[in-house]
Amino acid sequence: MASIFLKSTTTLILIFSAFCIATAIILDTDGDALRNGGQYYILPQSIGFGGGLTLKSKSGYSPCPLYITRENDETSPGIPVTIASPARIAIITSSLPISIVFNDIPNICMQPLGWQVIPDGTTGQSYVATGGSGIPFNPTETFSIEQIGDNNVYKISNKAGSGEARDVGFFEKDGLLGITNDIPLPIVFRKAFDVLSMV
Template identity: 55%
Template structure:
């Protein structure tokens, strides 16, 4: 009896997951093509301001770890490639699903994961986006930006488990670092970092 109940529950969850994937629109890249689950993309800010794509930086000269997220100072730069992945066994990423975001792995002086996480700053009370989140920190989601004529411009949202609230991420004006703030939500487009060959 327990075995039948377990199979029925599993089937219902599978159907629910499939319906969620079908009903949610897919995230599109800058070419209008679906964003691959686990693919590498540049995240190009669309907000007015100086700088190029997203890259990593240290907060000051004294603390090499963790890295924080900022914009490249070169406006023509795409920034650094980011891997965006979902735990769902799907080829493309649907909007609003939980994803992990990570800079492309490389040898650095900071020996930790380049996956995104959110950390508090006790001195300012702000929540910053930084590295060290590992590959399973899927507390971010991608949502189509409201009021945009283009259908491939998105906001990044962060879900805070403690407060049970989802908030936007955006740049703090005083230090240029990415953090959790609903004041000026970051708008981005996803540009392929490498050509993807479909099998």
């Protein structure tokens, strides 16, 4: 009887632990929970890796869509993004499907600024670019945030295609954001503005 009780207790602990990990609250650099619909700067976790995120055309290609790179100036936070989920909850948790959309800024492409994954047939790589609708129902536009370290350090993943999580990072060759499973980008989130939840 004690053995059955111990096994049941162990199973419940494992289930509870898995639930807690799966629903961990994502925190910003102030230690506050990321708000659903909040606006944040996405910054490299360590110095020496450039500043926040900004937009640029891909060299040698059409000027559109706009791709994502880092500010050269490490003191620049870049362009803020809105992080949102269709779930009717106030805060963002790990593994929650989200959309990421740059704040509306003038751009030559006249396209939405939602993130989406675009495969490049010439290189075989997949890049993260703008042009997404900003609604995380299409797998190429659905991202999630996962914790990878202490001190509120995270990575961004995409679950396009088969649903397998693929990590987002920068390609060394061109400095553009893309699917780089071997080298996920460690990031932190800094508040851009005080905004209310979507809920």
